[in-house]
Amino acid sequence: MKRGISRKSFDGLLDSARKKAIYKSSVSMEDSRGAILEHAYDSTARASASREIQNTESIQQDIRAAFNKLGFNHSPIGAHPDFAHLAETDQQEKHHICSLFLDIKNSTRLSFIYDLEDVVAIKNTILKAAAETVRAMDGHVHRFMGDALLAFFGGKNVNKDDSIVNAINCASVLESLMTGTIIPALEDNGFKASYLGFRIGLDYGSDEKVLWASYGLKGVYEVTATSFHVDVAAKLQNMAGRNKAMLGDSIMSEIDFPKAYQKIKSYTDDGKVKYIYTLNKNYTDADGQTHTYKVRELDHTAYRDLLPYSTDLKETFDGSMAASCLGIIYSCYCVENGLEKEYRSVSRVLEKGVALKFKVQLSRVVYDEQSFPLSVTFTKRNYGKEAELREQAGTFPKPVTVIVRDMGFHSPFFAGKTIEEPESTSYRGLHTMEVIVKDAAQMTIFKDVIGVYIK
Numbered sequence: 001m002k003r004g005i006s007r008k009s010f011d012g013l014l015d016s017a018r019k020k021a022i023y024k025s026s027v028s029m030e031d032s033r034g035a036i037l038e039h040a041y042d043s044t045a046r047a048s049a050s051r052e053i054q055n056t057e058s059i060q061q062d063i064r065a066a067f068n069k070l071g072f073n074h075s076p077i078g079a080h081p082d083f084a085h086l087a088e089t090d091q092q093e094k095h096h097i098c099s100l101f102l103d104i105k106n107s108t109r110l111s112f113i114y115d116l117e118d119v120v121a122i123k124n125t126i127l128k129a130a131a132e133t134v135r136a137m138d139g140h141v142h143r144f145m146g147d148a149l150l151a152f153f154g155g156k157n158v159n160k161d162d163s164i165v166n167a168i169n170c171a172s173v174l175e176s177l178m179t180g181t182i183i184p185a186l187e188d189n190g191f192k193a194s195y196l197g198f199r200i201g202l203d204y205g206s207d208e209k210v211l212w213a214s215y216g217l218k219g220v221y222e223v224t225a226t227s228f229h230v231d232v233a234a235k236l237q238n239m240a241g242r243n244k245a246m247l248g249d250s251i252m253s254e255i256d257f258p259k260a261y262q263k264i265k266s267y268t269d270d271g272k273v274k275y276i277y278t279l280n281k282n283y284t285d286a287d288g289q290t291h292t293y294k295v296r297e298l299d300h301t302a303y304r305d306l307l308p309y310s311t312d313l314k315e316t317f318d319g320s321m322a323a324s325c326l327g328i329i330y331s332c333y334c335v336e337n338g339l340e341k342e343y344r345s346v347s348r349v350l351e352k353g354v355a356l357k358f359k360v361q362l363s364r365v366v367y368d369e370q371s372f373p374l375s376v377t378f379t380k381r382n383y384g385k386e387a388e389l390r391e392q393a394g395t396f397p398k399p400v401t402v403i404v405r406d407m408g409f410h411s412p413f414f415a416g417k418t419i420e421e422p423e424s425t426s427y428r429g430l431h432t433m434e435v436i437v438k439d440a441a442q443m444t445i446f447k448d449v450i451g452v453y454i455k
Helices: 007-027 034-066 081-086 107-112 116-136 160-188 228-239 249-255 300-304 364-369 385-389
Strands: 097-105 139-145 148-153 197-205 211-217 220-226 244-248 265-269 272-276 295-298 328-336 339-342 355-362 374-382 394-397 401-403 417-424 429-438 444-454
Touching: 007 034, 007 116, 007 160, 034 116, 081 211, 081 220, 097 107, 097 116, 097 160, 097 228, 107 116, 116 139, 116 148, 116 160, 139 160, 148 160, 148 228, 160 197, 160 244, 160 249, 160 295, 160 300, 197 228, 197 249, 220 228, 228 244, 244 249, 265 295, 328 429, 328 444, 355 374, 355 429, 355 444, 374 417, 385 429, 401 417
Parallel strands: 197 244
Antiparallel strands: 097 148, 097 197, 139 148, 211 220, 244 295, 265 272, 328 339, 328 355, 355 417, 374 394, 374 401, 374 429, 429 444
């Protein structure tokens, strides 16, 4: 069984959904003991619901633990809680939000291959896992639409930069979940699933460009956001390929998202490669001016390596540059309010002027199994307009640190060795610190990268 993000939890969700469908179908048949069967079904349903809650919370727990987010996000499906007071009123309120639109690519094909009960179990389980991933990243699932969902990131008590970072991270985790967990899990359960995938659209609307209001009639209403940037998330999703995410210009500009983690969407037409630089529709405003909108594809392969998962998990994904080694751990710590705390890669946005320590820890097993001396190389990469203005954008390798074998590693008191590289947060945007550990033969035995977002 291939390891993946929340694999055990997804397996449990899928198993519960299939058992529920089979049992409900069996008890729907006429029987003289109808009351007894109904009671048995109710008991089974309650037990199934309990298992489902455990599995969905486990998905949240797995993801939130990796990003060092505390507790659970129990926000209900539906209206964003910060704007629920607008329900069935004429009040309106402007407030920024980040929108994520997702659908399951090629899910229609399922109905031609499998029984409808299995189709429901597959699609519903995937959507539940997607919804819990959104909530795990502090998002709010606004609505389900068939095999699609709309989610919002941000709110009145969330820094707008963090809401954008959460949304981008969510898109990357969703892709990793689909390719590394959902598809292998379905295949292991006898379903052909390699053609399935998520398509995701992401964009950000600022305060002056998003209006929250209540739509509908009395008793039948929805509080939602009105904005080009909400609508365009759905259009971006429609432009996305299978297991791809498309980003609007607003979200990229607001966070100064590096080109190193963007791709220009391409396709082949009549044997020629063509590129898509803008939204596939132009808009004319009230003054007759035509507007184009820049779009880019998230480079999942590159960005996925920044996710704060263990190196041995990251290296299982196709195209990953990560290389794990038993006994080597790479981490980052920041000093805030006089306290040193761990900063998980790309997990949140830091203020400028925060001291950082990048640490490579070597345990006893490294000294026992690897060929010394080892060489440790840190490489800093700065991106963004602020770094460019100060001529600090680019790649900056640090001096190589050579580690000789400490012959006292056999001692029960041997604590291993930690190599530290100090830094600080200086320029807005996303920046990275990569580390490579090589053995005596100059073979890479460990490689990982940590991304730091700065306000």
